[in-house]
Amino acid sequence: MIGTNIHSTREARRPGPGKDPGPAADLPETVIEPDAGWTGLGLGEVWKHRELLLVLTWRDIKARYKQTLLGAGWAVFQPALVMVVFTVFLARMGGVPAGDLPYPLFVYAGLLPWTFFSNAVLSAGNSVVSSENLITKVYFPRLVIPFASAGAGLIDFGIALGGLVLLMAFYGIAPGWPILLAPLVVLLLTLAAVGIGTLVAALGVKYRDFRQVFPFLVQVGMFATPVIYMQPQQAALERSTLPAVAGAVPLVLALNPVNGLIGFFRACFLGGPLPWADLAVSAGIVAGLFVVACLYFRRVESSFADII
Numbered sequence: 001m002i003g004t005n006i007h008s009t010r011e012a013r014r015p016g017p018g019k020d021p022g023p024a025a026d027l028p029e030t031v032i033e034p035d036a037g038w039t040g041l042g043l044g045e046v047w048k049h050r051e052l053l054l055v056l057t058w059r060d061i062k063a064r065y066k067q068t069l070l071g072a073g074w075a076v077f078q079p080a081l082v083m084v085v086f087t088v089f090l091a092r093m094g095g096v097p098a099g100d101l102p103y104p105l106f107v108y109a110g111l112l113p114w115t116f117f118s119n120a121v122l123s124a125g126n127s128v129v130s131s132e133n134l135i136t137k138v139y140f141p142r143l144v145i146p147f148a149s150a151g152a153g154l155i156d157f158g159i160a161l162g163g164l165v166l167l168m169a170f171y172g173i174a175p176g177w178p179i180l181l182a183p184l185v186v187l188l189l190t191l192a193a194v195g196i197g198t199l200v201a202a203l204g205v206k207y208r209d210f211r212q213v214f215p216f217l218v219q220v221g222m223f224a225t226p227v228i229y230m231q232p233q234q235a236a237l238e239r240s241t242l243p244a245v246a247g248a249v250p251l252v253l254a255l256n257p258v259n260g261l262i263g264f265f266r267a268c269f270l271g272g273p274l275p276w277a278d279l280a281v282s283a284g285i286v287a288g289l290f291v292v293a294c295l296y297f298r299r300v301e302s303s304f305a306d307i308i
Helices: 043-048 050-065 071-092 103-130 144-151 153-170 177-206 209-223 243-254 259-270 276-307
Strands: 005-009 029-033
Touching: 043 050, 050 144, 071 103, 071 153, 103 144, 103 153, 103 177, 103 209, 103 259, 144 153, 144 177, 153 177, 153 259, 177 209, 177 259, 177 276, 259 276
Parallel strands: none
Antiparallel strands: 005 029
């Protein structure tokens, strides 16, 4: 039986009458049982299988760049192309403000973490259903699958980060000491992507509608996140003739788990006040989502092999 709980017993096997016990009598028995009810996060078991996690991550990276002309260049080309589109249609034609920063640099610094987050969430959300052959044939902690899929996006993020450095050099902007806090933001972005992707992966096994709806929700999510515009408190929304709208939108954005992370990431590289309050709210929401996602995934993972 494929389960999620493994333990070993030290009791030796008793040989039959008249048989030599041999060395097998000293070997412990390994029992695999399904977990009953709600279980822990299972992160310890994932750590024990960290080599498998690295292997699956490397597999996803090779599959992503296999038979592509640009290869890793897509990591830079994708946000750069979106940056050009938004610069032409929003900055020049729509007059969207970017404060004292050049709008292309402002947008790219927001698109970079958002592209990583969205791609990681989509990859993790589809990972379990895409690994049907692996899940139905061998036991391993299933959490490894969405974790590996989301982690593969870190390579793209690192490559695209070089594009941001080049843009900063082009516009003559040098980072200050807050850039040392950027790894913290990347860690929280990764946890957010892993948490949401893991939850969607578990739901998508039983409810296949999530695979159709969630990519659309991710696309809409970019416009609910200050990626291509400033925070409402700083931008033209403050001048809205609808005070109720001007007050409600910041509250909705504050509940967005990546809202504070993207703003803090931009401030780390481009300067400006660090939004500590937004970061604290986002970190709390991300931590809660991660715990809930892992608990739910562990709750239903024993049925994956039967349903998938």
